Amino acid sequence: IYRLCHVLRIPDNMRVPNRTTWTGVEGLCVVLRRLTYPNRLCELQQDFGHGVAELGIIFNSTLLFILNAWQHLLDDFARTQWFTAARLEEYRQAIHRMTHINDVMAVWGFIDGTVRTCCKPIRNQRILYNGHKRCHALKYQSIVTPDGLAVSLFGPVEGQRHDAGMLRMSGIIPYMQQHLPP
Numbered sequence: 621i622y623r624l625c626h627v628l629r630i631p632d633n634m635r636v637p638n639r640t641t642w643t644g645v646e647g648l649c650v651v652l653r654r655l656t657y658p659n660r661l662c663e664l665q666q667d668f669g670h671g672v673a674e675l676g677i678i679f680n681s682t683l684l685f686i687l688n689a690w691q692h693l694l695d696d697f698a699r700t701q702w703f704t705a706a707r708l709e710e711y712r713q714a715i716h717r718m719t720h721i722n723d724v725m726a727v728w729g730f731i732d733g734t735v736r737t738c739c740k741p742i743r744n745q746r747i748l749y750n751g752h753k754r755c756h757a758l759k760y761q762s763i764v765t766p767d768g769l770a771v772s773l774f775g776p777v778e779g780q781r782h783d784a785g786m787l788r789m790s791g792i793i794p795y796m797q798q799h800l801p802p
Contacts, residue, residue, distance in 0.1 A: 647682030733783035750779035
């Protein structure tokens with residue numbers, strides 16, 4: 621955890637305007653615990669010794685810090701140092717080895733649309749209603765490589781949106797055509 625804090629450049633101490641303070645390690649632990657398994661903040665009170673309101677502030681502030689520090693890696697994955705033509709070729713070869721299909725030599729990752737249910741809104745229910753899953757939801761799109769790395773994230777979008785529409789909205793296809801090697 622300490623090493624991860626150092627790599628993510630999370631400060632030793634964090635503070636917000638309402639004077640809530642916590643250590644960077646504590647903030648990262650709250651984020652990891654909250655994202656590891658679906659749970660409510662009230663279930664974390666005993667583990668971390670903070671009230672629900674403080675845990676919400678710690679979770680949101682730490683996550684926002686990490687996002688602001690590293691968002692460029694999600695927004696512009698083609699221009700990062702690790703996403704090279706050689707790495708794309710490794711991904712293509714891995715998929716080819718697993719499928720044994722010659723036609724997949726251009727495939728280096730997998731696009732997936734994910735539906736996350738939410739509470740029924742008071743207004744504009746139709747926008748969030750997903751007829752396929754028969755629930756109110758928000759949708760997200762990701763591109764995952766064979767080694768499990770999520771190289772692109774997009775969303776949320778309304779639950780009624782079809783995956784193909786979400787793909788078009790993300791603009792990821794023209795982006796890849798412009799920035800990635802053929």
